[in-house]
Amino acid sequence: xxxxxxxxxxxxxxxxxxxxxxxxxxxxxxxxxxxxxxxxxxxxxxxxxxxxxxxxxxxxxxxxxxxxxxxxxxxxxxxxxxxxxxxxxxxxxxxxxxxxxxxxxxxxxxxxxxxxxxxxxxxxxxxxxxxxxxxxxxxxxxxxxxxxxxxxxxxxxxxxxxxxxxxxxxxxxxxxxxxxxxxxxxxxxxxxxxx
Amino acid sequence: xxxxxxxxxxxxxxxxxxxxxxxxxxxxxxxxxxxxxxxxxxxxxxxxxxxxxxxxxxxxxxxxxxxxxxxxxxxxxxxxxxxxxxxx
Numbered sequence: 001x002x003x004x005x006x007x008x009x010x011x012x013x014x015x016x017x018x019x020x021x022x023x024x025x026x027x028x029x030x031x032x033x034x035x036x037x038x039x040x041x042x043x044x045x046x047x048x049x050x051x052x053x054x055x056x057x058x059x060x061x062x063x064x065x066x067x068x069x070x071x072x073x074x075x076x077x078x079x080x081x082x083x084x085x086x087x088x089x090x091x092x093x094x095x096x097x098x099x100x101x102x103x104x105x106x107x108x109x110x111x112x113x114x115x116x117x118x119x120x121x122x123x124x125x126x127x128x129x130x131x132x133x134x135x136x137x138x139x140x141x142x143x144x145x146x147x148x149x150x151x152x153x154x155x156x157x158x159x160x161x162x163x164x165x166x167x168x169x170x171x172x173x174x175x176x177x178x179x180x181x182x183x184x185x186x187x188x189x190x191x192x193x194x195x
Numbered sequence: 196x197x198x199x200x201x202x203x204x205x206x207x208x209x210x211x212x213x214x215x216x217x218x219x220x221x222x223x224x225x226x227x228x229x230x231x232x233x234x235x236x237x238x239x240x241x242x243x244x245x246x247x248x249x250x251x252x253x254x255x256x257x258x259x260x261x262x263x264x265x266x267x268x269x270x271x272x273x274x275x276x277x278x279x280x281x282x283x
Contacts, residue, residue, distance in 0.1 A: 019278070024271070031266035045270050052274050056281075121252045129253075129260045147222060148257040154224055173218055179253065 007060045015059050022068040023055055029150060030072055036145050037080045039134055047084060051076040070152065074160045077142070085138075116180055120187035132182035140175035147172055202228045213243050221250050 010018065030051060034044035054075050055062070062071055133141055146152045146160060158165045203211035203219070219225050220233050237244045 024274070027271055027274075028263070028265040031270065032261075032263035035263060036261070041267075045267065045273075048266065048270060049274055049277070053277070056278070116249050116253075118248055118252045121249070121256060124256065127260075129256045133257065133261055144257060145261070148254045149261055154222065169215075169218060172222075173214065176250070176253070180249075183253065 006063070008063060010060060010064075014064070015056070018059060018062065018064055018068075019052075019056055022064070023052065023072060026069045026072055029069065030076060033073060033076060033145060033150070034080075036134070036141055037077075037138060038084060043084065047076060047079055050079050050083070054079065067156065069150070070156045070160055073146070073150070073152075077160055116184050116187060117192065120190065120192040121183065123190060123192075124183070124186060128183065128186045132179055132186065135182055136175060136178050139171065140178055143168065143172045144175050144179065200232075202226065202232050213240065213246075217243060217246055217250065220247065221254060 027048065030048050031044055034047040034051075035041060038044050038047060051072060055072055058075075062068070133144060136144070142161070143157065146157045147154075152160065154165050154168050157168045161168065163171075201211065203216050205211070216229075216233050216236070220230065225233065233243075237247060
């Protein structure tokens with residue numbers, strides 16, 4: 001569940017200090033991540049609570065002053081997969097083999113011509129982008145959130161998601177393509193021709 | 196583009212595709228040398244230029260519009276409360 005590192009020996013006061021000063025300030029990002037994963041505000045709250053209690057329980061695996069946000073995101077993602085997703089019996093719908101072979105194939109360059117225009121995007125002032133993101137499969141949603149919203153580097157994402165960096169890149173590429181397709185549909189419905 | 200001077204070329208000698216360079220640029224996963232190379236490349240590659248513009252706009256939109264309203268106050272209170280119960 002939690003990455004095994006050198007175990008730290010913290011006093012109760014130190015534990016509380018880490019929790020309050022390094023863990024709790026990430027609550028907004030954690031809640032948003034939980035919400036984007038579950039698409040349900042109550043489930044997001046449960047997931048975040050559960051993550052914080054686990055983080056405290058395993059606090060001695062956390063090295064003070066290191067990347068608390070990445071560590072917490074990793075616990076939250078694991079809780080989502082192990083506890084939440086299994087309960088709901090939602091199997092993985094994405095064929096990653098296909099995603100990776102496509103990414104590494106010659107066909108991929110044919111896709112770079114944009115099918116969206118920047119002016120169409122600028123007119124999306126409502127919930128279009130959020131809805132488009134939420135409509136993606138959860139694993140695609142996740143990489144976009146981690147990268148574009150939270151600004152994690154590929155290496156951090158690989159650790160959070162337990163996948164190789166190459167997979168991070170291919171999944172991110174596919175996710176963005178799908179997001180673009182969705183946004184392109186919105187742009188067309190807004191009256192942009194050849195959007 | 197000249198492969199011999201392309202700083203994106205991998206250690207195994209694999210030439211990068213435009214798509215790969217675009218993605219690395221977009222996510223700031225480039226060295227200053229790669230960045231300079233890509234910027235010069237964009238001057239000659241219209242699809243790359245257009246794609247980069249759109250990709251950057253989408254990335255910014257995600258950042259601006261998908262960050263949510265923050266965690267509900269009661270969630271923070273509940274966590275703090277349960278933590279204080281635990282200590283007793």
